[in-house]
Amino acid sequence: MRQNHENTGRPLDRRRFLTTAALGGATIVGASALGGLDADAAFAEPMPSLDPAITKSAFAEGRITRIKGSVLEVAGSYGDQHLIQLTNVTSIWKLRPTTADAVKVGDGLYARGVDMPDGTIAADAVWVNIVNLYVTIRGIAKDRLHFTHGSHETVGHVVPDTTTASYLGGALTPDLSRVRIGQAAQILGAWRPADDAIDIARVTVGH
Amino acid sequence: MIPVVSDLAPLVCAVLLAVTGAGKLFGRRTAQVAADTVLVRVLGDARRAALALRTIGGVEVALAAALLAAPTAVVPGAATAALGLGFTGYLGYARATAPESSCGCSAKQEGPIGLLSFSRAGLVVLGGAAAATADTSWWSRIADRPAVSTVFLVAATVVVGALTADLDRLWLLPLRRARIRLFGNPLPASAGPAGQVPVAASVELLERSLAWQAASPVVRSALLDSWDDEGWRVLRFAGVYEDMRGAHPVSVLFALDRTATIDTTENPAVRVSLIDDETEELVPADVLAPVPSRTALPLAT
Amino acid sequence: MACGSTALWAGETTWFCCGSSWGPCGSAGTGACGTCQSNAHQAAWPNTSAACFSITRPDLCGETIVQRACGSVMNVKHQCSGASVCVTVSDCGPRTQSFCGEATCCNGSCRTNRVIDLTPAAFSAIGNLSSGKLPVYIYE
Structure with a gap:
């Protein structure tokens, strides 16, 4: 699977190191006698002030026009321009967590990060070609779904080992067989600029 | 004709x-x-x-x-x-x-x-x-x-x-x-080995857990990497924690039962650890936010 | 920022795109209020008008959602992490009726029904776009 992006020895050693560290010195949270927060009572309380770390975050959206090293030049949909700096701690999603090599000129993106003094955005997270469409399922085949999004007909490809489904709020499962024709669904996926189709990450259906 | x-x-x-x-x-x-x-x-x-x-x-x-x-x-x-x-x-x-x-x-x-x-x-x-x-x-x-x-x-x-x-x-x-x-429905009823939980389902479980709540002030990225090891599923995120000496980039690692999903547990046991990216040392857990046990519950009257 | 702290509603949020954009979002338009754009901190509310309500029909899921006109300001808080974002109502949505009864939980405390939709800018400020939906509290 592409998700396990590096097949050289070193990253695996790194994983092994991290696993050992993670399991050895970890703090265990949850499944304890902590008792739950009375969430609804907390809701009725006045809101605490905003977390300053969140309000500091920057956001950018647009199509990638050029890739120069680890900097993405992005043309925003409102004529704005952004320079997105990818680092080795930037998470990159393109249908699944992936690496910078998967990002191509012409892709669309949403990025969250921090404004740098030089005008670039140091990205914490980048979602490439991600779409989240409200659709009606119009057809089902072995490897794809046909659906309408507004008046637009689109093909969504089922990607082995990646596409999942959630039924009425249930856990994400590789079982897609309960999707029905005529059903309303939310499709989270990666748009394919080459043919305007979508690779499906998850199908969420209601009742 | x-x-x-x-x-x-x-x-x-x-x-x-x-x-x-x-x-x-x-x-x-x-x-x-x-x-x-x-x-x-x-x-x-x-x-x-x-x-x-x-x-x-x-x-x-x-x-x-x-x-x-x-x-x-x-x-x-x-x-x-x-x-x-x-x-x-x-x-x-x-x-x-x-x-x-x-x-x-x-x-x-x-x-x-x-x-x-x-x-x-x-x-x-x-x-x-x-x-x-x-x-x-x-x-x-x-x-x-x-x-x-x-x-x-x-x-x-x-x-x-x-x-x-x-x-x-x-x-x-x-x-x-x-x-x-x-x-019959032509779509796959299940992909891969039976019982295999998709990574997305583990992330979903994590993001709704106390562990996520505790780590959220530190976590900055979305999922960077994930792998399975000895029954655990390890999910790696990038984060930043601040102390008197300034901001330090860290790897935020969550390890959870690789077979668990939101269908099987509401309150998963998650191992959380922060590893300083520069020193590769474990960061003490007190940079995590207090979990709800330390949040004052409104008193019933 | 004039962003309220009085509890208004609670439920699930998803995200949607609007305004000028790329891909399938390009045809989304500027929404029911004519001002919607993906890169602004905005939201869709299921009851911006009677016409809107007749499409989203949250009442079919037992949600008697109050009417809030275009331009209303809301504070949306991620129930699990506590992160929050201030948004302006700029569209009608989500289609609550299509997902009646769907719940999203934090550590066992669940929010039911899709009651608000956020733009990518707003959603990514409190969660990850790849998560698709979040349980939230809404303040005004």
Whole structure:
């Protein structure tokens, strides 16, 4: 699977190191006698002030026009321009967590990060070609779904080992067989600029 | 050909061409539809594709007028059949080179090229061929044989309607549903080894756990990497924690039971650890936010 | 920022795109209020008008959602992490009726029904776009 992006020895050693560290010195949270927060009572309380770390975050959206090293030049949909700096701690999603090599000129993106003094955005997270469409399922085949999004007909490809489904709020499962024709669904996926189709990450259906 | 069919074919073809042609010629959304067709690739830009689509619309309307006015002439029928052949060729080319592009056929509904598009084009070829052999005008044929003509026109309307993308929800969806009922849902019931929990499901479980709540002031990225090790699923995120010496980048590692999902547990045990990216040392857990046990609960009165 | 702290509603949020954009979002338009854009902190509310309500029909899921007009300001808080974002109502949505009864939980405390939709800018400020939906509290 592409998700396990590096097949050289070193990253695996790194994983092994991290696993050992993670399991050895970890703090265990949850499944304890902590008792739950009375969430609804907390809701009725006045809101605490905003977390300053969140309000500091920057956001950018647009199509990638050029890739120069680890900097993405992005043309925003409102004529704005952004320079997105990818680092080795930037998470990159393109249908699944992936690496910078998967990002191509012409892709669309949403990025969250921090404004740098030089005008670039140091990205914490980048979602490439991600779409989240409200659709009606119009057809089902072995490897794809046909659906309408507004008046637009689109093909969504089922990607082995990646596409999942959630039924009425249930856990994400590789079982897609309960999707029905005529059903309303939310499709989270990666748009394919080459043919305007979508690779499906998850199908969420209601009742 | 059967006289009723060939004599009334000009009328049927004319109506079909007039509707689709006018749609392309005058439709406000033609430019938008054209942008999705393979014409863009052939002609180089969307404006020329729109112009081409409108020109074809004009030709269709002109042919419709000719078919109506001179039903017994060979030329309009032959031209219609030629147009249908042209459509078929265009669809074949588009299907081969850009299967998901829209056909732009009716200039209203967008959608990938499928069997319907080819059937419509085929109908134009057959209709054109039949029209070319008409030897009586459609109006005299209707006057002569009103009953048979009506039956034929109704049948033709049903066939044309069935092949129109706009009406397919009336019959195509029930048909597809019936097929699935008969032959089962073709989508995979499960991918990979049984019991395998997708990484997305583990992330979903994590993001709704106390551990996530505790780590959220530190976590900055979305999921960076994940792997399975000895029954654990390890999820790696990037984060930053601050102390008196400033901000430090850290790897935030969560380890959870790789078979757990939100269906199996509401409150998973998650191991959280922060590893300083520079020193590779474990960061003490007190940088994590207090979990709800330390949040003051409102007192019941 | 004039962003309220009085509890208004709670439920699930998803995200949607609107305004000028790329891909399938390009055809989304500027929404029911005519001002919607993906790169602004905005939201869709299921009851911006009677016409809107007749499409989203949250009442079919037992949600008697109050009407809030275009331009209303809300504070949306992620129930699990506590992160929050201030948004302006700029569209009608989500289609609550299509997902009646769907719940999203934090550590066992669940929010039911899709009651608000956020733009990518707003959603990514409190969660990850790849998560698709979040349980939230809404303040005004």
